[in-house]
Amino acid sequence: MVAYDPDGNPITSNLADYGFITATELPSFERVPMETPTPRNPLGAKGIGEAGxxxxxxxxHNAVIDAVSHLGITHIDMPCTSFNVWSAIQAAR
Structure with missing residues (x-):
C-alpha cells in the first residue's frame, strides 16, 4: 500500500518501505477439487506437459542467437546444444 506524508509526498517510494501483502492478510479459502476425466483414453487422463x-x-534460444548475432548469425538449429552453437559460429566465419 502506498503511504503519503501530510504534504502528499510518498513515504513508500522503494521496495524496502512498500508493504507487501502476506499470507496473514489473505482471506481463508477452501480448495474444491473437480475431476473431469476424458473419455478418449482408458485412464481418463489429460496431459498438460510443462505448460509453465x-x-x-x-x-x-533467442538469447543465445542474440549473443552471437554480431557474427551475422540469425539462426541456430534446435536443440541449442554447444555443438549446434559452435557449428553456427564456424559456418559464419
Missing part, C-alpha cells in the same frame, strides 16, 4: 515452462525454451 513453455516460454523458457524460445527465450533462452
Amino acid at each position: 515452462t513453455i516460454g523458457a525454451t524460445p527465450a533462452v
